[in-house]
Amino acid sequence: MTRVATDTLRGRMGWLHRWVGFLGGLVILVIFAGGTLTSFDTEIGRWMQPEIQRTTRIPLSDTLVEAARARVETLRQQGQNASIDLPTERDPVLRIRYGKADAAVKEALDPETGDALHARQTVGGQFFYDLHFTLDLGHDLGRQVVDCAGIALLVAIGSGLVIHLRSLFSDLLIFRPFAARPRAWMDLHVLSGILVLPFLISTAYTGVVAHSGAILPDLRGGHQPPEKAVSYDIPDLRPILAQAERIYGPGHVGSLLFGRNGVTATRADSATFLLMRDEADFSPTGELRRTVHHGDAVSISQQAFRGVHFARWVPLPLRWMYFGSGLAGAGLMTSGLILFLLRYRRTKEKDALFAVAETLAMTVILGFPASALFLLWMNRLLPIDFPMRSLWEWRSFFAMAVTVFTGALIGSFRRKSLFAWRGFLAWIGCLGLALPLLDSLTRPGWTAHLGANVFVAVDVVAALAGVAALYAWTRLPPGRQA
Amino acid sequence: MTIALSILLWTLAFLAHTQRQPRILRLLGQHKAFAPGILLLVSILLPAAALGACLAAYGGVGLEYWIGTMTLGGVIAAMGLTVQASRSEHPSKQP
Incomplete structure (x- = not known):
């Protein structure tokens, strides 16, 4: 009878969903939560450099462009491969980027004077992008x-x-938070899954396609031989910028790259829905040599996939929708992991494998927010001129993750997991709720920026995360299991 | 403005849809759907109107706004239903 009952498409899909969902979900939740924060990676990066308080972009001045040119020239003489990121609406300062791709230094220059702003070195929002x-x-x-x-x-x-197709429409929007906990978690799982289904499918699919080269062989043939290097001094960048703006439109030049035999101006990723990566190549003397436009059907398809996934073009309201949908997606995955634990807790609670499963689930569900908030804390608590500052910020994130893992491991194997769940929820609550206070104490001139800006936004979101964690803490009173 | 309108249309469409579902009606303490034909029409037409508004305001990328506002409208409708259902389960909570 049991065989007949489970040997259906729905039964098989249930098994597949349960196991792929749990094992994959442990990784996917981190990726998804990281991606959600990446919606505002630039803004988080600005929060992490409170010395830079400019909020609006101003036109590039000759002084600034010349200062940038001089700084790049100096860095090149020191053997650094430097480039210039031009100001955007989201990041209104010019930045000189150099160093390794995964640990790039991004020096900010004052838009008016061209002087270095001496902002603290930080992993910035780029950390969440890399994660x-x-x-x-x-x-x-x-x-x-x-x-x-x-x-x-x-x-x-x-x-x-x-699995849920049969009741997808009839049970749409049912959420019973005060019902028995498996029912409440299942309602949350289904509700969040339905409401973000288009977003989930589009981001997962476009993400897989955008990076399909990671798992599929590249059949386009070998690499082009590198161009012959030419020694040159950086030319005056003002005519190059003027010409690039004529090609891409005012304010739509993204970066200036300094290659082996000339300067390349790229179209800003935020310029259009399609993430084009068009280029204009200039000679070492500043003359336009060629423009590269990827306009074939395959390239446009790729650009559309990347445009949807990377969302560099989206205006603020839509960016918040990406963020909110990402949070709802993270809620879907969290509830899925908890449902898995609830299903097996009664029968397998004494098994070591169950303890491992609970440890891992607790580590990703609570470890990610705890580590992300701790990173923001360390960003403000480490002295500005602390040696290898970015590296220590990076270490602080993973140190907190390891702490949560250790606590979860001890709690799960000693069958006191509830204590660990509650403890880390309370910790997240404290970190989140106190972050605005930390910001106000450690940000120079914070009273001058009480309006809507990136600092207030990050503080409010962190505080809300703290409130959510403390609410979950109250819903998990001592003596009950998660 | 268009975003707010689209959220409103989606919320109303979701609410109209739920008012046709016997299981949800039971949760709300109701027994019969009011004018199910009209509710069906509303739950189809309002999202279409929201799509039209988003496309008119934002062009092709209006589709992304439409999807994003669907999520928000759904969350608002779900919260409303949850409050209503909890009140109907516990008459003492009714004002």
Whole structure:
């Protein structure tokens, strides 16, 4: 009888959804939460450099462009491969980027005087982008793992749809938070899944396609031989910028790259929905040599996929919608992991494997927010001129993750997991709720910026995360299991 | 403005949809749907109107706004239903 009952498409999909969802979900939740924060990576980066308080972009002055040119020239003489990121609406200062790709230094210059702003070195919002992109496992392995996780997410979505298809429309929007906990978590799982289904599918699919090269062989042939290097002094950048703006439109030049034999101006990613990466190449003397436009059908498809996934073009309201949908997606994954634990707790609670599962689930569900908030705290608590500051910020994130893992491990194996769940929820609550206070104490001139800006936004979101954690803490009174 | 309108239309469409579902009506303490034909029409037409508004305001990328406002409208409708259902379950909570 049991065999007949489970040997149906729905039964099989249930098994698939449960296991792919749990094992994949442990990784996917980190990727998804990292991606959600990446919606505002530039703004988080600005919060992490409170010395830079400019909020609006002003036109590039000749002084600034010349200062940038001089700084790049100096860095090149020191053997650094430097480039210039031009100001945007989201990041209104010019930045000189140099160093390794995964640990780039981004010096900010004052838009009016061209002087270095001496902002603190930080991992910035780029940290969450890298976490989302490679899980910090290195460029190749990381992309492969993330791409496989993206495929697992698509499998989990597909199998989840088959399971719930029958009641998808009749139970739409049912949420009973005060019902028995498995029912309440299942309602939350289904509700969040339905409401962000288009977003989930589009981000998972476009993410997998955008980085399909990580797991599929590149059949386009070998690499082009590198161009012959020419020694040159950086030319006057003003005519180059003027010409690039004529090609891409005012304010739509993204970066200036200084290659082996000339200067390249790229179109800003935020310029259009399609993430084009068009280029205009200039000679060492500043004459336009060629423009590169990827306009074939395959390229446009890729640009559309990347445009949807990277969302560099989206205006603020839509960016918040990406963020909110990302949070709802994280809620979907969290509730899925908890449902898995609830299903097996009664029968397998004494098994070591169950303790491992609970440890891992607790680490990703509570470890990520705790580590992200702790990173923001350390960004403000470490002295501005602390040696290897960015590295210590990076270490602080993973130190907190390891702390949560250790606490979860001890709690789960000693069968006191509830104590660990409650303890870390309270910790997240404290970190989140106190972050605005920390910001006000450690940000120079904070009273001058009480309006709507990135500082207030980050503070409010952190405080709300704290409130949510404390609410969960109150819903998990001592003596009950998660 | 268009975003607010789209959220409103989605919220109303979701609410109209739920008012046709017997299981949800039971949760709300109701027994029969009011004019199910009209509710069905509303739950189809309002999202279409929201799509039209988003496309008219934002062009092709209006589709993204439409999807984003669907999520927000759904959350608002779900919160409203949850409050209503909890009140109907516990008459003492009614004002």
